[in-house]
Amino acid sequence: MTGNTVLDAIDAAILRELQNDARISNKDLAARVNVAASTCLERVRALQRRGVLAGFHADADPAALGRPLQAYIAVRVRPHNRDVVEPFIRFVLDLPETLALSHIAGADDFLVHVAVRDAAHLQRLLLDGFTSRREVAHLETQLIFSHIRKWDISPL
Amino acid sequence: MTGNTVLDAIDAAILRELQNDARISNKDLAARVNVAASTCLERVRALQRRGVLAGFHADADPAALGRPLQAYIAVRVRPHNRDVVEPFIRFVLDLPETLALSHIAGADDFLVHVAVRDAAHLQRLLLDGFTSRREVAHLETQLIFSHIRKWDISPL
């Protein structure tokens, strides 16, 4: 291995396998990427140390948890300064409906990805959760028909 | 346990722990949720069978993989019918830059979440990947300052 950014073929393979199945045993992982188990273990730990592997997470299905409807909520926050923005972020992340939150550049300031029980639940969330807050200047909601997340992010 | 939708306290705890760390050992998981290891194992398998636990994935940091810049690309596809939409979806999911793809209701048809090396890379992706396609009628790109994904989805 040469530079600081690039992964060699074995690291890339480890990354691929762990993104595909985070609960694979170290022994099986080692077999798949053709190194000894001890080597494999050390490589995984190195990837974690380097921050390439940021964590391992179970993927729970929102629909199976009674929240089959997803939406994006675009939010404009006024005034758009630290004292307003930081509490707003904390508020959104504390909502059980929230799946993800993006702070974006453009006409809107935030894009909130939510999963709810049904349209009535979404309506309640919008009215009671968002429009009732003073700093929320504008809302725009888009229903999500389907959402596909790619699990295998590859280097460059 | 009664219904089909609800999880009891132990299942909810298992879900929480596995979303927090998918590589926790079954023994440690059992200790955290206060059941025997064998019981815990069976519960995890039941959650997988039921589709509540859809998978386990390593979380790779796009920035550490040389792609520190993220954006949403809103796309309008014309005509919006099966023969056009399905190849488009396949195309987007095959792009290495794509992190996620949503099919949405509203003025735009798709929202594509991408991670790229830099602005020039994004520009190339837009021009060569998207606007060069016949079915792409409109594009709107928003840079992402920060993106926070919540890992712990709770029931209801």
Added chain:
DNA sequence: GTCATACCCCGAAGAGTATTCGGACCCTGT
């Protein structure tokens, strides 16, 4: 009451896995 049924849970133990560590190997520069 008491019996049957259906769950859920548990602990023991063999099979299997993780992890450490010393040493082999292979570059690279002197």
Added chain:
DNA sequence: ACAGGGTCCGAATACTCTTCGGGGTATGAC
């Protein structure tokens, strides 16, 4: 040739997974 640094490996011990038989408890029929 040889020293230094890095990477990899396999053996061995400690630890974990997984199966399986059995115990506890709630429910409902008689």
